[in-house]
Amino acid sequence: MKDIELQRIISLKLKLIRRGIGIHVAENGIYVAEVRRTLTGVELSKAHFEPFPDTIHSTEEGPARQKYVAAAIQKCCAKAGIKGGEVYTSPAASQVVTRYFQVPAVSEKEQEDAIRFEGSRYVPYRLDETVVGYSIKPARDKENLDVVFNAIRIDVLRSHVNAVEAGKIKVFDSEPPFYSLARAIHNQKKRAESKNCILHFAVDGAVSVSMYRGDIFYVCRDFYLSPDDPKHPERFFSEFQSSLDYFNRQLGETGLPEHVYVAGDWNLKMWAQILDKFFNGKVPVEIPEFPMKTGLAVESANTFLVPIGLALRAIGEHLTPYDVSFLGSGVVAEERRAPRKWTGAVILTLLLLGVGYYFGYYMPRMHQLKQTLGKLKFDEENLNIASPQFALESVSALQKRLSDLETKNKIVQAFQESRSLIGDKLITLSQTIPVPIWFSDLQYQQTFSSGNALAITDRQLSMNGYIYYREIPEEELRQINDYADELRKNDSFMKGFAVLKLEGVERTSYLGRNFTKFRIIAHFNTSGRVNK
Template sequence: MLFLKKSVGLYVGTKTIQLAQLQYIAGKVHLTNFVHVDIFEDVQDTNKSLDAELILKALRKISYKSKIDLRKVNTVLLPGMVLLRYFQMPYISAEEMEEAVRFEAKKYIPFKLEEAVTGFYILRGKKETRKVGIISLVTKGEFIKNHLAMLNKVNITPISIETASFALLRFLEYSGEIEIKKSNAVVYFYEQRVNIIILKDGIPYFVRDVSLSKKEEWIDDETAELLIGSKTAIPADNRLTLLDDVLSDVKISLEYYKKELGKESVSKVILCGELDYFDSLFAPLNTAAEGSSKGVSSLPEYLSDKLNVSVKTIDPFKTIQCVKTKPLPHTFPMFPVTLGTALRGLVKTRIEIDLFRARKKTSLKTKILIRKMVLIEVAALLVSFLIMQLVFSAFVSKEQKILKKIRNSGSKFVEVSHFDQKQLKAGLDSIESRINIYNKLVKEKVYLTPKLSCLPKLTNAEIWLTKLNFENSFIVRRDKSNENSFNLQIKGNVFTAQKGTEVEMINEYVEKLKADVAFFKGFKIIKTGSVERSSFGDMPIMTFDLICSSDLDKK
C-alpha cells in the first residue's frame, strides 16, 4: 500500500446508491468521504417503478454531494447479474484456457455465448491430478454496456467492474471476519434477493443467488434439480414463510457443499445486507419458534438455532476508521459492499477478476479469424507478384539477349574517318540509349520478391494488408535527363481494442518499413495517403494508404 493513497467505490442498486472514499493513512484505512442517496427519495407516487431517469438523478446527487474527482471509480454489478462458478480443468495454455472457460460457461448461462463477457482466475492445481481450479465470472455484455452508459452521462469514469459478491468478500477478508483455514458461509440479503456464498481459504467454491419475491435462480438444470427439488413459489409478503425458505436454501447449500464438493462442514455463517426486514418478526418467535426449546430475539440467533452453527453479523467500523466527527449510519444494508468496492484500490485479495478489462479482450476465435485473413491476403499477393515477376523477367531476358547479340556482332575496329560528326553523334546517342536501358532495367533493377518476403515479419497482428500495387516508369527531368521511378502502394486495415491508438500504430508501421534495410532499398521516401475509419463486419477498423517511392517528388 502507498502512503495517503485514495480509492473510491460506487454501489448502484435498485433502491439506493452509495459512494465511499477510503484513504490509507499511518497503516490504517480511513473513511474520508461517504454519500448515501435513496433513489425514490423525492418520488411521491409509491407505485412508481424504477427507471433510468431516477437513477441518473440520484447519481447527479452523489456527484454533487461528494465534491470529489469521479474519473477513477471502482464499481460493481449486483450478484444477480453475474454468474460465479468454480470448476476444474486440465492444464492448457492461457489462450486455450480463455476459450475453454467460455465453452464451460455455455452450460450455465441463459443467453447466447456471443453476448457473454467472461473473466476467470486460475487456482493452483495438484500435480498428481494434472488439473487446475477455475473461478469464472460470466455476465451479459449488455449489462456492462448499460452500466457504463449510465455512469458516463454523469461524468463518472469507472476503472474496474466486478460482482458485488467479490466486493463484500474483500471487505470481510480485510476485516478478519473470514477464517482462512476453515469453511465459512456468507448469506447476503439485498434488493429482495439472497446471495449464498460458501468459501474456504478465501476462495468461493459455491455461490447461489435466489429471488425472495419469486423462486428464480441463475443455475443449470442439474444443480437446480438437486438444490431446489419440487419447491413452489413463495409469496413475498409472508416473512415467516420467506425466512423458512431462506433457511431451507442455506441448509441445502451447506449439504451440497459438503457432499458434492467433498468439503468439510461450515464453521461460521456471516449475515450481511437488509437484515432489518426481519427484525420485528422475532417478538412472536420467542414463544412460537418451531423446533426450538428456547425463545429467540434476532435473526442470527434464529438461524444459529436452526442450523446448529455459529451465525454472526458484522461491524463495518471494526477495521475502518471514520475521520468525520458526525457518526455515519453504518446500519445501511449495502455499506459493507460499498466499502469493499473502495478497498479494491488499497488492498489485494487472493482473487481479483475485473469484468471491465475482460470485456476489452479479443476472443481466441476473433484472433484466429484475423490471422487467417492476413495469411490468405498475403498468400494471394505473393502469388500475383510472382506471376508478374516471371513476366517481367522474361522481358528483361529478351532485352539482354538483343544487347548481347548487337555487342557480339559489331566490328571490333571501326574506321572513324569513314563517318562524319553527325553520324558519330547519332551512333553515340544510340549506344548511350541502350546502355541506359540496360542500367535501368537490369543493373539498377529493384526486385519485388525480397521486399514482399519482408512484409509478413514487419506486419503486426493488428494490421492486415488488403491491396498492393506497383509501377515502374521513366521520369524525364527538366534537364532532359531521365530516371527510373519505382513506386509501391500498400493499402491495409488496422483493428485494435485500444481505441484512439490506430494512427500511432500506422506511424510505427511506417517507421518499421523504413528501418528495414532489405525492404527500403531502392526507395527514398514512404508517404502516408488517406487514413479513414471504417468497419469490417461488426468490427470498427481504420484503413490506410502508403506510397513507397524512389521519387522524392511523388504525390
C-alpha cells in the same frame, strides 16, 4: 491484474494512490463509498445511499433506464460530497453469473478453450454474448484445476458502464459484488482456509449468498424474499439449505460453515438470530465489525460493505491473484480502448508537426536570415572621411543599415516568441485532452503591425477535431463544451489569447461510426484584452 496499466500497478505497489471510490449499482439504488489512506491506516471518509425512484422498476434496460441510474449517481455523489474520479463499480448480483467447476490440468495453451467450453454449461446465454472473467487455482488433487467462472452479458455490462459514466464518473474496472463483500470483511487479513459464508440482506428483499474457502468461491447466488410475506424465513431456510448442500458436495465434505457473516441493510440483528437458531448455536454468526476507522455505527457501516470493498481495490488494499476484472478484456474493454488509441496517434501527430515546423520552416528561415545578415558588412574604403559630402552619405547609409539590423532582430525575436508560444500550447493540449477527443488539424496565424515596432496585432489558433463517445450525441456535445470551458479557465493555454470559442459542431461518420466534429478557435487582436 495483468491487464491493469503499468503505471497503476507501480502506484498500487508503492501505495501512492491515497483515495479510492466504489459504486454499487444495486436493484434498489446506488451505494457509494470513499476510503482514504492515512498515516494511521485506511479510513472511510464518505458514504451515501440514494434509492431509485419507483418509476425505474417499470423501465426496461436501455437509454431511459441509464438516465435514471446516472441521475441517482450524480445525486448520491453530491450528497456524499464525492467528486468524480476513477472508480471501481459493481452491478447487481442478479446480473452476474458466478460458478465453480473443475477442469483437467491441461497445458496453458489449452486452458482457455477448456475453461470456456466447460463454463458454457453453466451460463444461461451464449458465451459470444458475454464478457467472461475467471480465476484458476491448482486443485488439492493436483490433477485438476479449480475454476471460478464469472460472466455478464455484453449489453448489460455496456449499459452499466454507460450509465455510471453518464453520471460524470470514470469507470476504471468492474467486478461481481461477491468479491467486494469478501474484500471488505477480510480487509488487511488473509482469508483463512476455512469454510466461510457471507449473507447479504438488502432492504428490498434481495438476498445474496457467498460460500468460499480461502480465495475460491464455490457458491455465489442470489434470490428474492418478500419482506411482506410472513413465511419468508421458511423460504430462506429452503434456499440456504440447498446452497449449503451444494457447497459440501463441491468440497467433498459434510458439516457446517465455520464462520457466517451477515451484512446489508435489512434488520441484521433479526437475521443473525434466525441463523443462530438454524445452526443451533454451533456456528458463530457475526455482524462484522467495521474493517476500518469510521464514525458510522456497525449496522450502518455494513450497509456499504460492497462499495467499500470496491474502494479498497481502487487503492490496492487486499488484492489477490484471483480478483476478477470485467473491463480487462472483452468486447466492452475494446470499445473503451479504441478512443485512447486515436488519442495517442493524435498526440504523436502533433509532436511530428511541431518537429516538422521547427526543421522544415523555422530553421531554414533562420539560416536564410543569418546569410542576409552576413552580407551586411561595412566597406571601410567607401567611407571617405576627407570629403564632407562622402562622409555625410556614409553616415546615412550606416544609419539605414543599423535600422535594417534592428528590424531583422525584431523579426527573429518574433519567430522565437511564436515558436515558444506554440510549443507551450501543444504541451498543454497533450496534458489536458480527454480520452474521447482527438484533434485532426491545428493552424496558427499571426499578423504584425506596419513600421518598426513589429507589434502583433492579430493572433489565432484554430483546432479542428472529433469526439466519439459510444455514439451518444448529447454526451459528446456535453464533453466538448466542458473541454472548451476547461481551456478557457487554463491560464497557461489562454496566455496570449483574449477569447476562445467553440464552433462548427456537426455530426459526421466514418467507417460506420458516427462522430461529432468541432472547431475550437483561440483569438487575440489589439481590440481585445490579452489574458495574462
